[in-house]
Amino acid sequence: MMDDLSLVMPEVVLCGFGLLLLLIEAFLGEKSKSLLGILTLIAASSALFFVLRLSRLNGEAFFGLYSLDPLASLIKGLILVILVLITVASIRYVERENAIAGEYYPLLIFSTLGMMIMVSTTNLLTIFIGVELMSISVYVLCGMFRENVRSAEASLKYFLLGAFASAFLVYGISLLYGSTGSLDIRAYSEAISAGNYSSVLMLGVALITVGFAFKIALVPFHMWTPDVYEGAPTSVTAFMAAGVKTAAFVTFLRIFYTAFLPVIKDWGGVLWLIAVITMSYANLTALVQENIKRMLAYSSIAHAGYILVAFVTGERSLSSSIIYYLFAYAFMNIGAFTCVMLMERKGEENLDIDSYAGLSGKHPLLSLCLSIFLLSLTGVPPLAGFMAKFYVFSTAIKAGYVWLAIIGVLNSVVAAYYYLRVIMYMYFKEPVKEIGEIDLSSPYFLVVFICIFFLLYLGIFPRDLTLLAEGAVSVFF
């Protein structure tokens, strides 16, 4: 049993810190606010330390309910880096918006814990527990600003629709269990190759697709995304866009590439169509958004569509492009949302794109940073966003999905319009309204600079990460 525990050390550390934080706030009260943020950073970095120490290990624990492999280690590393960045960006934000720190930080930790559990198992029941732990924490985080109507609406909407999607997921799991007698995803490909492919199993695959399509926000399961991303506190939005999407996508990838590749002809076509609709719908809708959080929400839906382009090919050896995309995507989104956090005022002001007009005159550094993130989201070299799109579309072409790649490239051209529009506002327009003082304190800029560093590093030297990602996706062979 001790061996089992040593494999789950990152999770144990994170869980312990989360509980400790709850107690600290309960007994010390308001004065512990800044302490909690620092403790969250310590929790994330010690968990990261254990993830790095275990990164070369392969193993199973707790009777096969939990497993550690290169893919799990790599993604856990990314998720913890996301937690660190979000926490640093939150320190001043929580103070400014007067959020309840005693619930904010522990919920961030528990949500991260759920993500780590779901990416590091091959058992569907453990995946479900991870998904729920992640989701329930995020539902509460969305409603952190209780006095704000939009925040409460976002929380309730996300909760109701999320519970519905979880029902789809768990029903799909039960059908898979019913038709094969196993909850381990590795057993399904064997069962399918042995000829046990009934319509019940196919229905299970379909329901699981719906469950994950909701979590990743693919059209037509995206309805909640703009409202929730807009209403939630901006730091939570960044966390959702980067963390939740990464964890859900990797789990989705693991389930389908481990279990259902033999029957790709049955789900590949559906996902092909979903990818096309997702990219086109999200990009066209983003064109007319006036609120920057809503625009970034649609942009995150569109990016999920781009990732799906590589997903539908079913090429195991090329699926490292998905991992690369998730890394680039996480850093550009956290960076962009941090800039939005800097701009916004208490009570969700300054969120319309008009507020950004003429920003470069007063705050050249902030405009430059936001422009870098928007250019990376557009896909301009030498930033990581370009390499990510390049890998994803070249995967599609190599696998013979030329039309899908063409639709994807056309979509990223459309997307350039709404990203560049914000840059145009910042540099070529006169200020429309007074935006007030901007809190240019160091925690925000630390996050922004780390994100820019990673975007440049991954964009100019993509080889380091691609090697890691190729090692990670070798678990599918």
Next chain:
Amino acid sequence: MKEYLGILIIILLSSLVAILIVGISYFLGERKPKKVKLLPYECGMTTIGPSRRRISVKYYIFAMLFLIFDIEVLFMYPWAVITKDLKLFGFVEMFIFIVILLIGYFYVWRKGALEWE
């Protein structure tokens, strides 16, 4: 697909029986509507006031907290049955589980959610 035939038969039979029972009593039954028959049923007493009253939100907090600790006990039943076979390991696992919930209890208590006023 053959093994699911039974489920189909049950669905058909049960809906048939339900339709029959409701339908027969609808067509053959005698109906004498009275005002008192349309009143909501409340322990057989005459009703006092409207039945859709507003309930204090505190009840919901208590109900939620009750639910959590209720489920905690539910998890203990299967554990208690095989606790001898699990030996020390099972005991420690359950201990950790209870400690985690206890921390939640402390949080709730310190936050004042258990006070009625």
